[in-house]
Amino acid sequence: xxxxxxxxxxxxxxxxxxVEPLVYLVALLAIAILIPLNYALTGYEVVPTSxxxxxxxxxxxxxxxxxxxxxxxxxxPNKLTxxxxxxxxxxxxxxxxxxVLGSSKQTSSQANIDYKGTTLESxxxxxxxxxxxxxxxxxxxxxxxxxxxxTGFPVVFSTSFNSAAYHDDPSTSLGLKFNYQxxxxxxxxxxxxAVSSYLEYAATDLxxxxxxxxxxxxxxxGPALISVSADPGNSTFPSWWCSVSNSTTDSACRTTxxxxxxxxxxxxxLDMNGGIIDTPSLADKYASAVSNAMQVMLAAVRLDLGxxxxxxxxxxxxxxxxxxxxxxxxPGDRNSSELYPLFNxxxxxxxxxxxxxxxxxxxxxxxxxxxEQRKSAxxxxxxxxxxxxxxxxxxWAVFLLILTFLAKRAQPExxxxxxxxxxxxxxxxxxxxxxxxxxxxxxxxxxx
Numbered sequence: 277x278x279x280x281x282x283x284x285x286x287x288x289x290x291x292x293x294x295v296e297p298l299v300y301l302v303a304l305l306a307i308a309i310l311i312p313l314n315y316a317l318t319g320y321e322v323v324p325t326s327x328x329x330x331x332x333x334x335x336x337x338x339x340x341x342x343x344x345x346x347x348x349x350x351x352x353p354n355k356l357t358x359x360x361x362x363x364x365x366x367x368x369x370x371x372x373x374x375x376v377l378g379s380s381k382q383t384s385s386q387a388n389i390d391y392k393g394t395t396l397e398s399x400x401x402x403x404x405x406x407x408x409x410x411x412x413x414x415x416x417x418x419x420x421x422x423x424x425x426x427t428g429f430p431v432v433f434s435t436s437f438n439s440a441a442y443h444d445d446p447s448t449s450l451g452l453k454f455n456y457q458x459x460x461x462x463x464x465x466x467x468x469x470a471v472s473s474y475l476e477y478a479a480t481d482l483x484x485x486x487x488x489x490x491x492x493x494x495x496x497x498g499p500a501l502i503s504v505s506a507d508p509g510n511s512t513f514p515s516w517w518c519s520v521s522n523s524t525t526d527s528a529c530r531t532t533x534x535x536x537x538x539x540x541x542x543x544x545x546l547d548m549n550g551g552i553i554d555t556p557s558l559a560d561k562y563a564s565a566v567s568n569a570m571q572v573m574l575a576a577v578r579l580d581l582g583x584x585x586x587x588x589x590x591x592x593x594x595x596x597x598x599x600x601x602x603x604x605x606x607p608g609d610r611n612s613s614e615l616y617p618l619f620n621x622x623x624x625x626x627x628x629x630x631x632x633x634x635x636x637x638x639x640x641x642x643x644x645x646x647x648e649q650r651k652s653a654x655x656x657x658x659x660x661x662x663x664x665x666x667x668x669x670x671x672w673a674v675f676l677l678i679l680t681f682l683a684k685r686a687q688p689e690x691x692x693x694x695x696x697x698x699x700x701x702x703x704x705x706x707x708x709x710x711x712x713x714x715x716x717x718x719x720x721x722x723x724x
Contacts, residue, residue, distance in 0.1 A: 293683070299675075307668060312338075314663035319656045320648035327351060327645050328365075330393030334647045351645035353390035356431075364396065364637045368468040368580040369435045374420065377430035389431060393643075395636040396581045397520035399423040402432065402513070404536065404570050405505040408483050410490040410498075411548065414440040415483040417475070417573045421581070422513075426521060437573065439479030471576045471590060477615040478572040484614075485565040485606050489558075492608065499545040499553050504566055507539040516574065520583050520636070530585050533600050536570050538563055564603040568615055571601050582637030593619055 316338040331347035356362070360373050376387045402422040408415045418436040423429050490498040508514035516536055518529030540563060545553040575590040584591045589601050604616040651659065 303668075303672070306671065307664065310664045310667055311660060314660045314667070315656065316342075318659040318663050319651055321651055322646050323649045325645050325647055326642045328640065328642060330354070330391075330641075330643045332643070332645055332647075336648065348392055350647055351643040353392045354639075354641040354643055355388050356391050356639075357388040362433075363640050364580050364582075365640050366467050366580050366582070366635075366637055367640070368471050368576060369437070371421065371433040371435045373431060373433045375432040377422075377432065378425065389429070391429065391639055391641060393638055393641075394427045394429045395638055396423065397583075397636055398427045398429070398522075399581050400513075400517050400519040400522070400583070401574050401577050402517075403506060403508055404573060405503065406482065406566050406569055407503045408486045408501065410483065410487040410500045412440065413483045413487060414438070415479045415486075415569070417479060417482075417569050419573050419577050421577060424519070424521075435577065437475045437479065437576075439476055439483070467579075471579065474572050474590065474615065474618060475576060477618050478569040481606075481613050481615050482565050482569045485608075485611055486562065488608060488611060489561055497547065497553075499558060500548045501544075501546040501550075502562055503544040504559070504562065505539050505542065506570060507537040509537070518583075518585065518587075520581075520585070523585055529587075531587055533587055533597065534571065534574060536567060536574065538566060538570075561607045564606050565611075565613075568602055568613065572615070580637060582635040584635060589619065595620070 316336075320336070330351050330353065332351055333345055333347065334350070356373050358373055358376065361370055362373070363370055376389045399421050401419050403420040405418045406415065407418075416436055416438050418434065420432060420434045422432045486499070486502055490500055492498065506514070506516075516534045518526070518534070523530045540559040541556065543559040543562070545555065545558060547553055571589060575588050578585075578588055579590050586592045587597065589597060598616070598619045602616050602619055603613060605612045650656070
């Protein structure tokens with residue numbers, strides 16, 4: 277027959293140190309510590325979610341005891357590709373990504389950049405242009421925005437504002453969205469809706485002024501379509517450049533009225549049939565109306581970027597700043613500005629009153645995040661119980677191993693046998709004292 281290993285059991289001995297109360301008290305304290313610890317470690321599961329904040333950090337009951345996680349460690353960046361459209365958290369204008377600076381494929385549709393919730397304080401308007409059609413009474417004001425690399429978001433994106441005299445289309449108004457449930461246009465961004473009025477008046481002034489000049493010239497010989505750009509100059513940044521981050525080192529751009537020089541020599545003038553009108557002297561007639569429109573566009577874009585410096589005409593509508601920036605009339609008859617009275621009636625109040633919490637501005641995006649969510653009560657009970665029992669048993673075994681080692685060093689095994697013998701003798705003598713019948717002491721000693 278095959279021989280199997282014999283089953284054995286461990287012989288136990290009492291430890292003579294009277295430390296049981298202390299040991300069991302420590303054991304209870306260990307269990308009391310392990311239960312909340314394992315609740316934090318095993319009572320939550322990681323689930324995917326979305327957040328408008330890239331630096332989102334969940335706040336649980338145990339967060340105050342745990343190391344503070346690094347911002348952005350829970351969420352993935354939002355990838356922006358050339359051609360993508362986006363808005364900021366102020367929701368004034370819509371932008372489209374044009375260029376990723378420093379990329380080997382700057383203008384390719386494959387160029388992209390990871391956006392990590394960077395504030396737009398390093399961004400400002402890089403270029404502007406305006407196009408007006410007197411035949412359709414439409415105008416388009418365009419602006420390009422550049423962000424420097426100091427915040428890790430070196431890009432160029434563009435925006436535009438379109439307006440038409442006879443197109444009563446609410447979709448062109450900023451801050452409005454069609455509510456399909458109640459079939460009406462509703463306001464979704466009060467700041468955007470307020471800024472929309474200023475842009476509308478500036479655009480109306482522009483195409484009205486162009487139309488008046490066109491009608492004043494005989495036989496349709498006047499310019500029916502004009503196109504003009506702001507003159508950025510020969511430096512890296514245009515003369516009006518004043519981002520929020522730049523204003524901290526260049527205090528002059530915080531208070532100096534923004535000057536937007538126009539490239540009048542390069543203005544395009546087309547007649548009714550699309551023919552070029554080569555009359556440079558006409559360009560001066562449009563300068564003040566175009567300047568008004570570009571000043572409002574500059575202020576609107578800056579406001580959208582979180583630039584609320586005191587020389588922003590939408591932030592500081594004092595009469596001194598408005599008179600120095602906005603023309604009240606244009607050359608010719610019937611050409612008083614409708615925009616100027618809108619500013620003049622405000623005379624001080626800012627469109628950002630009550631909206632201060634939206635600054636500094638960031639791109640409105642939804643980030644995919646992985647955060648801890650509490651499990652169900654049953655799952656928590658099982659997970660915490662198993663984890664606590666496992667850790668406690670392991671710790672208890674290590675504790676007994678150490679205690680046994682110390683006890684053996686303090687009282688070797690041969691002395692333990694002597695101690696057992698002395699106990700037996702003491703018991704016998706106690707029986708004799710009580711006059712119980714007992715075997716002779718010598719015999720008991722030999723049996724022991």
